[in-house]
Amino acid sequence: xxxxxxxxxxxxxxxxxxxxxxxxxxxxxxxxxxxxxxxxxxxxxxxxxxxxxxxxxxxxxxxxxxxxxxxxxxxxxxxxxxxxxxxxxxxxxxxxxxx
Numbered sequence: 001x002x003x004x005x006x007x008x009x010x011x012x013x014x015x016x017x018x019x020x021x022x023x024x025x026x027x028x029x030x031x032x033x034x035x036x037x038x039x040x041x042x043x044x045x046x047x048x049x050x051x052x053x054x055x056x057x058x059x060x061x062x063x064x065x066x067x068x069x070x071x072x073x074x075x076x077x078x079x080x081x082x083x084x085x086x087x088x089x090x091x092x093x094x095x096x097x098x099x
Contacts, residue, residue, distance in 0.1 A: 010071040010075060017082065020078075029089050035083075042080065
């Protein structure tokens with residue numbers, strides 16, 4: 001049962017990241033974004049992935065529970081894309097500030 005709630009949590013968080021990435025891409029600015037928040041979330045997902053990989057009980061049943069690790073990795077990828085967009089937008093902010 002706890003795995004079900006973990007999946008609900010991961011999917012809920014994961015549903016918001018694609019929307020956030022699209023918003024960052026279209027906004028072309030870092031205004032309203034926090035690099036520290038993004039880094040904290042990014043490293044949190046890394047910790048979640050590592051916790052799964054070192055959990056012997058989880059790894060013993062990974063053939064039935066692969067989807068949990070998949071969603072952690074998917075969310076990590078989305079946050080990583082948002083981090084890259086942050087740096088792109090930071091460059092654009094600096095470039096626009098020079099004009």
